[in-house]
Amino acid sequence: MTTTEYTVTGMTCGHCEMSVREEVSEVDGVTEVAVSHETGRLTVTSEGPLDDAAVLAAVDEAGYTASRA
Amino acid sequence: MTTTEYTVTGMTCGHCEMSVREEVSEVDGVTEVAVSHETGRLTVTSEGPLDDAAVLAAVDEAGYTASRA
Numbered sequence: 001m002t003t004t005e006y007t008v009t010g011m012t013c014g015h016c017e018m019s020v021r022e023e024v025s026e027v028d029g030v031t032e033v034a035v036s037h038e039t040g041r042l043t044v045t046s047e048g049p050l051d052d053a054a055v056l057a058a059v060d061e062a063g064y065t066a067s068r069a
Numbered sequence: 070m071t072t073t074e075y076t077v078t079g080m081t082c083g084h085c086e087m088s089v090r091e092e093v094s095e096v097d098g099v100t101e102v103a104v105s106h107e108t109g110r111l112t113v114t115s116e117g118p119l120d121d122a123a124v125l126a127a128v129d130e131a132g133y134t135a136s137r138a
Contacts, residue, residue, distance in 0.1 A: 012081035015088065
């Protein structure tokens with residue numbers, strides 16, 4: 001199991017968190033997503049090594065910008 | 070046709086606007102809903118006189134608080 005941390009900018013509310021959670025949950029191997037608009041912290045748990053580019057693309061798809069924390 | 074203005078507090082983004090729009094659109098007689106999280110202004114167009122309590126309840130259902138502007 002791998003846990004990877006990201007910082008997401010632009011989220012303002014719980015709806016924003018939900019958008020990010022939905023997109024990131026679809027990335028291959030992801031088993032759990034924790035995200036907070038208050039801290040901007042996104043924690044992704046995966047079965048194996050996580051495809052960073054896929055996570056960043058998923059957050060972008062949700063309408064926000066992420067970087068590795 | 071009647072246009073009624075409300076002030077909504079608590080909306081922070083486009084997702085919030087969408088939540089308000091969805092709930093208020095379901096109120097009887099409503100034909101158009103315009104809402105902005107930037108100004109907090111909610112403008113409801115209806116076929117006849119609008120049921121204020123129903124609009125306030127719809128906004129509450131979306132998770133925000135409205136009052137007549």
